[in-house]
Amino acid sequence: MASTAARSVVPQKDLESFQAHLNSSTRILALLGAGLSASSGLPTFRGAGGLWRTHDAVELATPEAFGRDPGLVWQFYSYRRHMALQAKPNPAHYALAELARKKEGFMTLSQNVDGLSPRANHPPEKLKLLHGSLFDVKCSEFFCKHTESNNYTDPIVPALAIPTDESDPTTISALQARELDISDENVALPELAIRDLPRCPKCKRGLLRPGVVWFGEMLPTQVLDDIDKWMADSKKIDLIMVIGTSAKVYPAAGYVDSARAKGAKVAVVNMDRADMPASGLYKGDWFFEGDAAQIVPEILKSVVGEIKEQPDLAVEA
Template sequence: MDSTPADTSASAETSTTNHPMAPHNDIEAFHQVLKSSRRILALCGAGLSASSGLPTFRGAGGFWRNYDATQLATVRAFKMDAGIVWLFYSYRRHLALKAEPNMGHRALAALARRNMDFLCLTQNVDNLSQRAEHPSSQLKSLHGSLYDIKCSNESCDWIQKGNFDDPFCAALAPASVDMPNGEPLPLLDPYHRVKHIGEDEIPKCPQCKKGIQRPGVVWFGEDLDANMMMDISAWMRAEPIDLMFVIGTSAQVYPAASYIDKARKRGARIVTINPEAEDEAEMYKIKPGDFAFGRDAAECLPILLEPVIGKPDEDGEFGMP
């Protein structure tokens, strides 16, 4: 995830469109822009799922037990201790299975159903956008899924889609425990000793019989799926882009973050939705004509998208505007 292919297309030229200045958090002004926008792109991060109760594992407090969570998301960590990496991902699988899509996921799914020219790029691996019935043709999971399993042998192409076993295997059962009365899970206590899980306790690949099974997510240092990247590039080059949402992400992980500048060069106004979006340290990113809403995506997206998706009913479903 640390490299991005060069954009050599002639369509990546800087847009000459002049956008009128508007207050960065003016909802009425944004609604006018939205109603005149056809091709819309979104980049979503862990903040989108925060209201569903899923930890982001980035920034302050981004630790799991006594491990920096981002350091567990590497091939090196898996080779050193596959058991502890699998415990971390089993815990995340269990949390995501218990979670429900929030109104942010549902609003984006409704926008996709209303607008065939909307494409959503998600860095999330929690499957909540899919469970919100976001059309699969308009959703690109940049970093894979917690529920895809593949072989750790780099020369083997075995992959299993949609494995929702919880626990994934018997040795990982401690990660799938629900404690009574909100008591803390012992696994999360760094001082609680965890039984070491050997590679012989993790299922082997059924195809090559050599590698052990691993989460089908993109770890730091790994490349994103090449076919998916080509599909995204083709969509971005096809026509100018009117609007881009940057939702619940610090936009620090590449190549995902590179899509912001690429969309801007294709004419897009950028709309940032993040609790920190209006902090002084973040406002320098806001260009003339852009918008920034320092709010939670689950609360903010239904309001921002209302002219297109309408108001939600009692079941959280969006009717026609």
Template sequence: MAVSTIPAADLRTFSEYLKGCKRILALLGAGISASSGLPTFRGVGGLWRSYDATDLATPEAFEANPDLVWQFYSYRRHMALKAQPNRAHYALAELARRNKDFVTLSQNVDGLSQRANHPLSQLRLLHGSLFTVKCTSFYCSYSRENEFADPIVPALAIPKNVPEPKPSTDDKTGEEASKSLYGTLGVSEGEELDISDDRVPLSPLSPDVLPHCPECKDGLLRPGVVWFGESLPSHTINLVDSWMKSGPIDLILVIGTSSRVYPAASYVDKARARGARVAVVNMDRNDVGSSGLNPGDWFFQGDAGAIVPEILKEVIGEI
């Protein structure tokens, strides 16, 4: 892994401040997963380049073509399981174990924080998880978390004639990780892949072979992610808001996200209103969110997988 250079003065002032912090919030975005070589949602690559990913991530798409949507999400699950949690995931998990007043709010659905053994009681998922499933029957409330079986049912196994996704181990941005996946299919960036191409056929699947609810025996299971047109989980938002209002906040860590999209963007301002200083870890110095940086805040530029363990080392030790 490439080592990101952290200015010594910034590291020293941050480390000293961190040692005195009690209540800490971390806001995570796709940049922390890019350090594991996992591409962003729109950069999922491969045969899915011929689809607009946003058209597959809706309740309407699932109702019309549950087999197509499940094949898309099965591919994403498989890709996420090919990737491994990086040192940033492990560092945040260790901080959570050492500090019960530390809460992580993740916008990621890839399961990497869970697989790094981040204490679940201190991990809040704003957009759900690829590894949660829930029943679509109106009369059934069944759901199951941390379902890491791959494939979830035999019919959703990656076809043998589709090359295995290979998360990048060298490139640290979502864009570069996506390129590595496009390359497995011999597709260059910007080139459209025709779905009729016989290298990557997609076969229709009968609803009978898709994941079904073990409780009601009738409803189809769906991925437990927040689709376009759906509300964010009110339970998660209420828990985080309640925690934020329960006392002063010392620090908010903004890792791998521009924090420009609401409601995620609002958490920086909310934390500041409770007294928090801000530390941003991002590849792009211009991506510090709509709130910008105040005097006394920190910006650490580079790969989250290298920087996060380093800036937390004074409290958590070596990772």
């Protein structure tokens, strides 16, 4: 699918030494970041673009912002859901999903919320979403525990539909709505009534909210517990792959350090050599510079074989 292009950017000596280590490895971690999704053409969180350039994405991604103006916050996340659904899982997502099926002792830790790994049919028991998912929703009422997973409905409620009336200059044209980078900053955002936002079907009182970790919130306890248990069960870890992330921020940086402490070699796949784990690279580690969508299927090929087009679970939903 992308292997011919990848061969031109992966040095043969590095490829052979990495694959020899991969083939003999039994306990493997992968740590994923936004660079993996960029290979699918997906804007980053802070680069949502267009009509959102006049808003500070960090300011919108807080419980306080949702409490003040849930309509505005839901419009931002509905836009991000829409953009993520326009993107498709790339060959790296499918290669990692296949590696999870081939290697019993393989675990993926993802910092991405875009749903692309689940849509590539990555085995859920081997995929830990550190920051949640745009396509999970949960009740915002404190005492209600209602959650929904893999909700790919777009828009999630009619009021959150991206306006596409081309005759109205204050709305986004149908063509612009399909683009991954909406450039018009002058589109008016409607003020939405609370009654038109997603409502919890269980308690009937609370609003549903995106199932992502907002600034000021704890990472999901169950996810962290699962990772800690996996790490504790491993007397030795053979390999950690750091893909599309600098892994300089905790807990991501901590997982690299913990894997190293158990003997792991580190393989970094990134577009920029400056984006290196905080601990750097040791002798015997690997750095593969370039597009993850090309490189990851190539370096994993000795285990996963040739990666072919596969069904997109969001399309099937």
